[in-house]
Amino acid sequence: MPRFSVIVPAYRVQAYLHECLDSVSGQSFKDFETVVVDDGSPDACGAIADEYAGRDHRFAVVHLPENTGLGPARNAGIARARGDYLIFLDGDDTLLPDALQTIADRIAATGGPDVLVYDYTRVYWSGETVRNQLAGHLAETGPPSFRLADRPELLKVLMVVWNKAYRREFVESEGFTFPPGYYEDTPWTYPVLMAAGSIAVLDAVCVGYRQRRRGNILSTTSLRHFDVFDQYDRVFAFIDARPGLALWRPAMFRRMLDHFSTLFTSHGRLPPGTRAEFFRRARAHCVRYRTPGASVPHRTRLRHGLIRLGAHRTYRLLWAAQQSRGALRLRAASLRHLVRGALLQLHYRVQLRLPVRSRDAVFAAYWHRGYACNPAAIEASARELVPGLRTSWICHPEHAHTVPPGTRRLHPGTYRYWTALARSKYLVNNVNFDRRLVKRRGQVLVQTHHGTPLKTMGTDLVDRPAAAGSTDFEQLLRNIDKWDFSLSANLHSTLVWERTYPSGYTTLEYGYPRNDVFHRTSPQEVARLRETLSIPPDCTAILYAPTHRDYRRSQHHALDLERLVKVLGPRFVVLARSHYLYSVPEAASGRTPHPRIIDVSGHPSLEALCLASDVLVTDYSSLMFDYANLDRPLVIHLDDSEAYEAARGTYFDLQAFPPGAVARSQDELLDIFVSGYWRGSRSAQLRAAFRARFCPHDDGYAAERVVRRVFLGETAGLPRPVPLTERRPAAPLPRQSAVRAAAGAPGD
Template sequence: MPRFSVVVPAFQVQGYVRECLDSVLSQPFGDLEVIGVDDCSPDGSGRILDEYAARDPRVRVLHLPQNAGLGRARNTGVAHATGEYLLFLDSDDTLLPGSLAAIDRHLRACGDPDVLVFDHQRSYWWGEIRPSMFAEQLAATGTQTYTVAERPDLLTLFHVAWNKAYRRDFYLREGLAFEPGLYEDAPLANEAMICARSIGCLARVCVDYRQRYQGAITRSPGRRHFDIFPQYASLFAFLDRRPGLEAHRPLLFERMISHYLFCLRRTERVRPADRRAYFRRAVADYRRHVPPGFRPPSGAARDFRLLARGSYALFAAREGARRAAGRARRRYGRLRSVLGRHVHRAYYAFQRRLPLRPDLAVYSAYWDRGVACNPAAVHAKARELAPHIKGVWVVRPGAAASLPPGTDHVRPRSRRYWQLLARATYFVNNVNFPDHLVKRPGQRHVMTHHGTPLKSMGLDQQPYPAAAARTDFAGMLRRADRWDFSVTSNPHSAEVWDRVFPCRYEDLPAGYPRNDRLATATPEETARMRARLGIPEGRTALLYAPTMRDYRRGYVPRLDLERLCAALGEEWTVLVRTHYYYGRDRTLRELHDRGLVTDVSRHPSVEDLCLASDALVTDYSSLMFDYAVLDRPVVIHAPDWETYRDSRGVTFDLLSGRPGETPGATARTEDELAGVFLSGAWRGPEAEELRSAFRARFCPYDDGRAAERVVRRVLLGEAPETLPRPEPGPTRPEPGSTRSGERKDDPDDDGQLVPSAP
């Protein structure tokens, strides 16, 4: 008996069903069967199902002789299922990677409940992905199970069939089945929940709920949406046959009426011409099923009362007023924005007539995300060497709470913000300041950048559509024309910036100020960082830091971290940091919660992470150039190098194997990556030789005095020839932990680590 039976009905989905089936069959968890039900589809859906069945014995296909509809197709699939648990997956949706294994683990942790509810996300045809609103509610139950009597709020979870795993013997025992027609999920989902003797919840996103451009029934207005009434009639008939479930009637009634009102307000469901008739049907159901003593929910009490009274005219008038108020608010918002821009422009122009303040510097990093990167290091050194110059940070509202105590900051577009832009003498940023900044004579702009360019930048992006999309190159050069200084960390960067930003600025070969910490860190500081991150004594810590992809939207894992951790074993700790462009990844968070990896994506200091780790694993992130300052191993995992190179463009061949281009061992597959570490190649002689050449090329200025050079040249106005000359930094101490396959230092030996005997 397989663990899971996944029922996949198919009707006119030939463009989606392959992706759906692949998302199931490619799961690492393979104890399953897929029951594809061809609902007499007129397109190629049935043929595609047959193709999969021919090459994978886990797939069975049922061909219905005539179209039966989604509910009956699912019923047919259930009748042929043999698994312990039933899952329903619509053929235009997909399972996220690792979902079945996560569901199986949580089912076992919950004692194999009757029903397990899991989370989902919505992906829209234009590329946006939105999480559901149920994550916190699902997470609140942990591994405990409940009945609806114990936790009535469980009935407020999304009442669809495909966000649940049903124990099949429970499903059959209760006689659950889908009714024909639209909205077939609502009665069955609610019936299962009120009958279940144990319900578990999993706060992991398992299903990607596709929102198609067209073809979705819920976005096709018409009389079919009146199917909602017989569906709920079947739910209350079910209640009538089960007197023991009578206590759930008030909440189910509230859910029904809320669902009616939700559909009534949406023109993509109920057409304006049908609203009065729909309202009358809703009124009849209200009066037929209202429980004695029912009290409407506070947030919708007026609408409930209008239904109870059958007052369609008042309801329509209220809806019209609501829509008119919404339009008025939007118009007012637009007007206020336009007026605000005019007022700000006038105020800024007035402030620009006042004298510059030579004691004022404005700092920003990563589009006003907070105190970070090279600007933060410059500011810290300026407080030491140029305390007479006051530094103020531009910080977006959402980031203000995370600032170091005592940080003087200003919100973008506030009154003080315009004063600072108009009168400050110094501007320091690792990206460009906004276009509305008007550079005055006497103001000095410092572009610190925030990485060494492996990928093409600036004008070099023009031949690459993935990188050039929506890029205003003329505007980009206008912004670069404001720079007075371009801080470079190595000659390679200077050459690239000179070509791709061909503007009148002074190259400042200072090194990267943010890397001063890496160049001067002590073993004690490294030990503190490891302790703060909870890295156990004796573990080898790998920092995995992949970069973004221009040709993909959102964070798409390129490495099966669960598989890698299993291959490496318990002597290794994997720290994972996703690119700052991406939001929190729930799958990664789940691995973190299980103790397989440590998710450090939101750790405030990447320098801390570098210091705490024994080696860096990355693909094409510029972090590799900073990490080289530490003279610790860098391993490149490049599964899509050709695609990345051809879609984005690169400045050199990272995988050439030539000294000065490849920083260490490389891997193209997950198996190769695990082999690099298990074989010791990650820190072998060849990798060490490559690392040394890479470090010599890209870290010649990183001696711990980069920030000092910037402050002396820019804020104190010292001549370039008087600045401290960059000298190659010494080899940095490695983390003070015992690595896998090695013994601890003997206090009597010469300080060399000696491999343990095999």
């Protein structure tokens, strides 16, 4: 008897069925069976199911002679199932890789409940994923298991069959079956929850709920939407047959009217000319099952009242009026936006006619994401070295807390923002400013960049449409022409920037100011950083920071991080840092990460993460050039080199000149760590050659060189680069010393 029976009805889903069944067969938890029910599908669903059954004994197929609908097809699957728990999965949806293991663990932890409710994420054709907005109702707080009366808010979670696991003995003892027709989930899910002796919740995404552009049965125009009335007849018949469930009548009455209202106002479901009949039948159900007592918001009360009165025309008029008000609000908001934009540009034009303020400097980074990178290091040094300088930082309100107290905060698109752009002498950014910026005589614009170029950049992307996307190269050139200075970390960067960003600016090959901190941080400060990140004192911290992929719409970690930490053991932790353009996979999926995988994607300082780690694992990210300054081990993971080179391209062969060990697969990466090669003598030799080529100026004084040249006008006497052999980059305390430092004791 398997632990789970996964029941998959299949009808006209041949394009998605392989992905669905692969998501089941590839589960890390192996104790399951899969019952695929071919519901008389006229396409290849039956053949696909037979293919899986032929190669995996855990798959069985039930072929129905004709199409019966989801309800009867699921009943056929139940009749064939032998598992302790029933799990339903539609043929176009998927299970997340560890879904069954997560469900099994939660069932064991909650004492084997009758029903376990888990979460899902909507998966759109574009690759976008959106987690259930009511996931908060699945919080694993309070008793491990409970009755519905203890947590009635569960009724607000999407009432479908596939976000729950059901104890098969409970289903059989209660005689639950699915009815025919549309909305077959309704008379199953509500009775199951009301009758369950024990319910548990799992706050983890287990199902990917595909949102098809076309072809969803419930989105088609059909008289079968009238089946909803029969389904609620069954729900109330179930309640009436069990007097102990009478307390649920008010809640079911409200849910029924909400459902009717949604169907009535949904575009494209009810055939033309049938709305009056639908409303008449809704009113009849309202009269038949009316049970006041449930809490209803004021706006909802009006809709329910109109249904009870049978005021079909009034309901439609109010619905149309509401839609019209919404459209008017959108048009008014658009008009306000246009007017405000025009006034802001008028204000900017006026400010452009006023004198430039010679002591004002404006800084920004990463499209206004916060105080970071080279501009932040230059701003801090300028405040220290330039007397009377007034600095401002442009950032969105949610990042304002990252700006130090002595710096004025500017929010994009405000009058103060445009005033600062028009009148500040110094403009410093690691990306381009607003394209509407007018570069004035007397203004100085410094482009700091935000990495050493390994991947193809700028005008070199003209022949790479996958990477260039919608880049306006004419606008890019106009932006470049505004630069006065371009910052470079090494000769390689200088040659690339001057070719791919062609204009008349002056290159400052001074090193990257953001890397100064690597030479100015004490071992005690490193220990404190590790403590704030919850890195155990005796653990090796791997910083995993991959770059984004231009050829992939959806981004995910190429490495199985859970497998990595399990193989390496308890003395390793992973700091997982997703690229700033994308969400963290764990956060997007709602999964709870392994306790030794620390999500640091939201951490404001990448430099702090580098200091806190012991080794960097990356791919084509420019972070490797910065990290090399720490003279700590680097491991390069390249599992898609051919695809990446074809889509984006690189300026040199990273595999021929790497900063450390190179792994071409997860298994090779594991071997590199298990064998100790990642910190061996050969890896150190590769890193030394890499540092010599790409880190000649990053010695802790790059920001000072920039400030003295740009803000103070000094061209002679700038700090000369410290030779590599004389540099002493920040190092963590010895492990035992780190323990004492974290506890407040003096270090060695």
